[in-house]
Amino acid sequence: MNIVLAASEAFPFCKTGGLADVVGALCQQFASRKNNKVLLFLPHYRNIVRVSSLKIVPGVYLIPVGDKIEQVSLSYINWGNVLVFFVGNRKYFDRDGLYRTKSGEYPDNDERFILFSRAVLEGCKFIGFRPDLIHCHDWQTGLIPAYLKTVYKLDAFYTRTRSLYTIHNIAYQGHYPYSSFRKAGFHPVDYTPDKFEYYGGISFLKSGLVFADNINTVSPNYAREVQSDPAMGFGLEGLLRYRADHFCGIVNGIDTEVWDPEIDPVLPVGYDASEAVRGKLAAKLALQQQCKLEQDPDKPLVGIVSRLDYQKGLDIALNLMEQFKDRVQFVVLGMGDPMLEKAYQSLARNNAGKVSYNGRLDEDLAHRIYAGADLFLMPSRFEPCGLSQLIAMKYGALPVVSRVGGLVDTVKGYDGANEESATGFFINQFSEKGIAQTLEEALKAFGDKKVWNRLVKNAMRQDLSWDKSAQAYLDLYRKTVI
Template sequence: MKIAVCASEAFPFCKTGGLADVVGALSTFLSRNEMVESLVLFLPKYRDIGKTAFSPKKISGSFVVPVADRFENANLYLVEWGRVKVYLIDNPRYFDRPGLYRSESGEFSDNDERFIFFQRAVLEGCKFIDFKPDIIFCHDWQAGLIPAYLRTLYNIDAFFAKTKTAFTIHNIAYQGMFAKDTFIKAGFSWFDFTPDKLEYYGGINFMKAGINYANIITTVSPTYAIEITQNPQISRGLEGVLNYRKKDLYGILNGIDTEVWDPATDTFIYRGYDVKTFWRGKPFCKKKFQQEMGLKQDKNTILAGCVSRLDWQKGIDIIADVIPDFMGRMQFVVLGSGDKGLSERLKKISDENRESFVFVNDFNEELAHKIYASSDIFLMPSRFEPCGLSQMISSRYGSVAVVNSVGGLKDTINYYPDDLMKSNGFVFDGATASNLKSMLGHIISVYGSKEIWNNLIRNAMKTDFSWSNSVLQYTKLFSDLLK
């Protein structure tokens, strides 16, 4: 089968968060599957892409894309990336600016136009390069209009006569909601401006469009697929359309690239180790990390790590609530940026407890790797979590995950209170400070038993978080769709 992947970001080309990691890795591993004849990945050509290690080659010629009452010019640049052909859609008006979606002052005011252009350019670009996709694989709201376009404006276009669409919801909290004039800019007919089609409270919702019109809808974990149909606080107003399309909704866990995230070969960490040698490697990493970060060097004190966006969703405020209660009994390190008030609060706690808590207001790839390798436990008290990657990465590095029982966290971390020898982490029910505090107290007592603790580490490191199973599920879904 021929697959065209459409997304607003993909690592290693452009990244603001986990979406990029998933799109990049999934595209790579899908392209290696024997059922996939060819795979192309469409991305916007943001300003900084040209500054990466890749050298995009401009494709001769250009094409036009209708946006609102005018036509915009589009150029394509190609990067040969393994078995994936990456096509970068270039239009300086929309993409030659700092940042992907926002500046320091907030979201770009023309994000609706930018991604209308991008999505129309994907369809016109397929024709320009003569790539007839069997599947167009669309990711999040920035690609949500493509299924709608194929079922409306492109409905009689013979080029896409056999093309099917799959739409993946990575985080339903970000939906791409815009006013009525955006509907006009998108070029749809007023016939489609109804609640059962594209209209959403007097405007247009790009994610709703994807859910409504895609042949199949996927999301990034089985539990999240249930949550978004049953919990209005999580589905954010889309529970109706999701329940209507429930028979076409599938939850497939994301994976991690186990070649990138491998403590045995990781050049960022202090010493490599695997499941057989962690008992030497992790204590060494912990000691060196404590030394580098100015923490009190003590091998018997639990070091709790966290690498996260500073956001209400992630429950970092809950970590801030409990840290003071464990000073002297545990050490903490938090790496991340985001909410200004939360970062100021964490900095204040850190300044007052320099030997027990380190806060780094940044995202630093090398430091993230060191935290995964050096910490004993990894905290993820998320209020909701579609899938989560950090709990998989931390487990791979033997940093035992401590998570709230939601979404992909629930699907990946197995906790058996009565049989810790079968567990690969710790799970508490409800993102509150009291629940996290209770769990940390329990962990301190468990940490004293090296037999149980080392077995937890082994279980965590042995858990298969690779993309292998996920890719098989996707290719089966796509194959069934094309029958």
């Protein structure tokens, strides 16, 4: 099968969050299966990494954006069995950040991803690669399925091409004014509520949901939530119910070559489930030293690796830390909402040796937090799937999570009687009191080393790889292209 994946980010080339990890892992999974040829298209951002051996596709091609004609170039790299193509246009992509500056989103993000979406389709023609399926991810590529069913409907090159559209987080919709619809080059006859129109403007994400041949999201429980709960569907639950026969959930996995405590080069010692006590103790002491926490192997250490925003519930976690700081150590890694960043900076400054806040992107420190933490806190208001709880379990840090989205599909909550199967703890009431109650229950389990070590082994011995999920995607691909 000829497969094209189109995304705005993919690890290890460019990353702001879990989308990049998922796209990068899926590419490698698909390419490892026989009879698949896999291409990945990404914008050529300024800070693309691992591209020292870039090859240039000779020539340029033209993309209309509103009343402008933009030149696009292609460069590529062989990444194992995947060909990664970078869409080049300095005006739109030669910038410090992928989507925003500290002051907010780029005001021309609509034009940037109009250009990218059409550049993927024209790029396939430019290099002569006729895809059986184009797999599009999140709002930034939502226009690709729409182009296939409208502007390119009569294009013989794409007669047999089908599209799959994956929602990684429905809260981010790419909502722009009517002028952006016109810039994209669609015909006004299609500007109707059942197609492009969305509250007087255009939603790139809605466009993908309307026009894609099939749709999926990143966990079965989240697929149910976004159809049934207006607070989770963000205004699109009715459309998803309408398309329910073409909509499903497939849970994410993790790249177990990147995330493996037994061979992780940044840890003081490698460990598997049978050596978790020794390995995690060494990792904890090293993390305490690095983050200037009190050196105490017996004090519970809670890790957080997250984007700082409302979705993640980390505003509530602030008060919780104040409540537990004398009994529990906290290490936080993440950036996001400026007000939350300042609040965490202040909390850490006023509680030296007890709370460590690290406001930066730091992959090595993330690995060390997963290994050194006893508990991993994710008090999310909503969580499509979540990768952090999967990585935490792989490293033996037991997740404390809300009962939402993919957290329900991936964590088995401890109830005091299921120590043979439990892998973490569920927050049953989303409030400061509810989170505190669950954390107390987790600390009680931490005090019983026999129970605790059993839970850690349960978590670490789960199959969290992409194998099953990648096969589910390939089955969905075949269903889509029939």
